[in-house]
Amino acid sequence: MEQKPQLMNVSSMIGATERAQQRVQAWIDHATKVQADAGKSERLARLECKACFYASRIGGAAMTYRPCMCCGSRELYSSTATDVLCAPCATAGDLCKRCGGDREIRAQRKGWPAAYSETPNA
Numbered sequence: 001m002e003q004k005p006q007l008m009n010v011s012s013m014i015g016a017t018e019r020a021q022q023r024v025q026a027w028i029d030h031a032t033k034v035q036a037d038a039g040k041s042e043r044l045a046r047l048e049c050k051a052c053f054y055a056s057r058i059g060g061a062a063m064t065y066r067p068c069m070c071c072g073s074r075e076l077y078s079s080t081a082t083d084v085l086c087a088p089c090a091t092a093g094d095l096c097k098r099c100g101g102d103r104e105i106r107a108q109r110k111g112w113p114a115a116y117s118e119t120p121n122a
């Protein structure tokens with residue numbers, strides 16, 4: 001593979017500089033939103049932690065089953081971007097439905113829920 005050189009002139013360099021500024025500003029704006037938990041009510045409605053809720057998610061378009069890691073309930077998802085927990089277990093355990101961590105990102109929280117004994121964890 002061979003690529004052509006970029007056209008070099010003042011306006012192409014200004015354009016590249018402005019795109020770089022916009023990308024950096026977008027990261028800063030996004031980080032500000034994460035820090036302020038700007039979508040908190042929607043995040044809690046989706047039972048997700050900040051890390052999962054504010055990240056972009058890419059999944060293949062294929063109906064996918066995945067058992068809940070806690071109760072083993074066979075959950076159906078509309079893409080390959082599945083969650084580790086079903087909604088009732090995420091709710092009961094104050095866990096993030098998507099990643100299974102503490103929903104408020106507290107590694108030092110008191111008490112963690114246990115999986116039901118019959119859960120077929122592979």
Ligand SMILES: [Zn+2]
Binds near residue numbers: 070086089
């Ligand atoms: Zn469950």
Ligand SMILES: [Zn+2]
Binds near residue numbers: 050051052097098099
């Ligand atoms: Zn999460």
